[in-house]
Amino acid sequence: MWTYDKFLEYPVKIKTPNPEMAKIxxxxxxxxxxxxxxxxRYLSQRFSMITPQAIATCNDIGTEELAHLxxxxxxxxxxxxxxxxxxxxxxGMGGYYxxxxxxxxxxxxxxxxxxxxxxQSKGDPIVDLTENLAAEQKAxxxxxxxxxxxxxxxxxxxxxxxxxxxxxxxxxxGEALRIVQDYLKEPHLFIMH
Amino acid sequence: xxxxxxxxxxxxxxxxxxxxxEDLSLFLNTHPTDRETIVEYNYYVxxxxxxxxxxxxxxxxxxxxxxxxxxxxxISEPWPWExxxxxxxxxxxx
Amino acid sequence: MKQTETKKxxxxxxxxxxCIPQETVIENVRLAAAYVPYQYICTLFTPxxxxxxxxxxxxxxxxxxxxxxxxRPYQLETSKKERI
Numbered sequence: 001m002w003t004y005d006k007f008l009e010y011p012v013k014i015k016t017p018n019p020e021m022a023k024i025x026x027x028x029x030x031x032x033x034x035x036x037x038x039x040x041r042y043l044s045q046r047f048s049m050i051t052p053q054a055i056a057t058c059n060d061i062g063t064e065e066l067a068h069l070x071x072x073x074x075x076x077x078x079x080x081x082x083x084x085x086x087x088x089x090x091x092g093m094g095g096y097y098x099x100x101x102x103x104x105x106x107x108x109x110x111x112x113x114x115x116x117x118x119x120q121s122k123g124d125p126i127v128d129l130t131e132n133l134a135a136e137q138k139a140x141x142x143x144x145x146x147x148x149x150x151x152x153x154x155x156x157x158x159x160x161x162x163x164x165x166x167x168x169x170x171x172x173x174g175e176a177l178r179i180v181q182d183y184l185k186e187p188h189l190f191i192m193h
Numbered sequence: 194x195x196x197x198x199x200x201x202x203x204x205x206x207x208x209x210x211x212x213x214x215e216d217l218s219l220f221l222n223t224h225p226t227d228r229e230t231i232v233e234y235n236y237y238v239x240x241x242x243x244x245x246x247x248x249x250x251x252x253x254x255x256x257x258x259x260x261x262x263x264x265x266x267x268i269s270e271p272w273p274w275e276x277x278x279x280x281x282x283x284x285x286x287x
Numbered sequence: 288m289k290q291t292e293t294k295k296x297x298x299x300x301x302x303x304x305x306c307i308p309q310e311t312v313i314e315n316v317r318l319a320a321a322y323v324p325y326q327y328i329c330t331l332f333t334p335x336x337x338x339x340x341x342x343x344x345x346x347x348x349x350x351x352x353x354x355x356x357x358x359r360p361y362q363l364e365t366s367k368k369e370r371i
Contacts, residue, residue: 074274164341174323209334
C-alpha cells in the first residue's frame with residue numbers, strides 16, 4: 001500500500017503562466033507515453049512478475065511514476081492557474097478550458113483522453129520488461145521534445161529531472177530483464193544469497 | 194520571514210536525502226548483495242528520519258505517520274503542487 | 288559461439304580512476320535476447336547534486352541541452368552541432 005509524503009520529488013516553482021506550454025506538457029499526464037500510463041503499467045505488471053528483484057523494480061518504479069504524475073500535474077496547474085483567458089485562448093487551450101477550466105484532466109497534447117490501450121501487461125515477464133524498456137525510451141524522448149520547445153528555466157529544470165529519471169529507469173528494467181532471462185535460462189543455477 | 198527560510202532550507206535537505214534513498218533503493222532492488230550500498234542507503238534513511246523529525250517539530254506534518262498539534266495539521270496549506278510550497282535551487286548548488 | 292570472460296567486479300577500495308562503474312563484457316549471450324550491462328557503484332553525487340541532476344550515479348547522468356529552436360535539422364547535421 002502507499003504512504004504520501006507532502007512534498008514533490010523535485011520542486012516545481014513556475015512564476016510565469018504559459019497555457020501554450022501547459023497544452024503540450026499535459027501529454028506527460030494523460031498521453032500515450034506519460035506518467036499515468038507508466039505507473040499503471042508497472043503497478044499492473046508486478047502481480048505476475050517473477051524473481052524478487054524484478055517484482056520490486058516494477059513495484060517501486062511504478063510508485064515513483066505516481067510521484068512524477070504529481071509533478072507534471074503541478075507544472076500544468078502552475079502554468080494555467082494565473083493565466084488570463086486571452087492567454088489561454090492564444091495558447092490553444094480554449095477547448096481544454098471549455099471542458100476543464102483551469103483544472104487538471106488526463107489528456108494527450110492533442111486532447112485525446114487517457115486510454116488503457118497505451119499500456120500492456122501481458123503476464124509474461126520477458127514481454128512486460130521489454131515493454132517497459134520501450135516505455136522508458138518513449139518517455140525520455142517526449143521529455144526531450146518538451147525541453148526543446150520550452151524557454152522558461154522554471155519549466156526546463158523539472159523536465160530535465162524527469163527525463164533523467166527515465167534514463168535511470170531504463171537501466172533498472174534492463175538489469176531486471178537480465179535477471180529474469182538468467183533465471184528462466186537456468187533456474188537451477190539461480191542462487192539468492 | 195526567517196522561519197520561512199529555515200522551513201524551505203530544511204525541506205531542501207529532506208528532499209535531497211529522500212531522493213538518495215529512492216535512487217539507491219532502486220539500485221539495490223537489482224543489486225541485493227551490494228553490501229556497501231546498503232550501508233549508504235541506511236545512512237540516508239537515518240538522515241531523512243532526523244531531518245523529518247526536526248521539520249515536524251517546527252513546521253507541521255510531512256507524512257501520514259507524523260504527529261499533529263491542535264488543530265489537525267495535515268490539511269494545512271500550501272499543498273505540494275502550489276508554487277509557495279516549493280523551494281528554489283540557488284545557482285551555486287551543484 | 289565465442290566464449291568471452293566476464294570482467295571481474297573491481298573492489299571499491301582501489302583508486303577511483305580504476306573503478307569502472309559497469310560491466311564491459313557480457314558472457315554466454317544468446318540469440319533473440321536483449322542485454323543491458325549491469326551497473327556497478329564507484330562514486331555517488333552529493334545529495335544536492337543528485338537531486339539537481341536527477342540521479343545519484345555519475346555514470347547514469349546524461350545531460351540534455353535541447354535543440355536550438357531556430358536551426359533547421361539539416362543545418363544541425365552539417366554544422367556538426369553537439370547535441371549534448
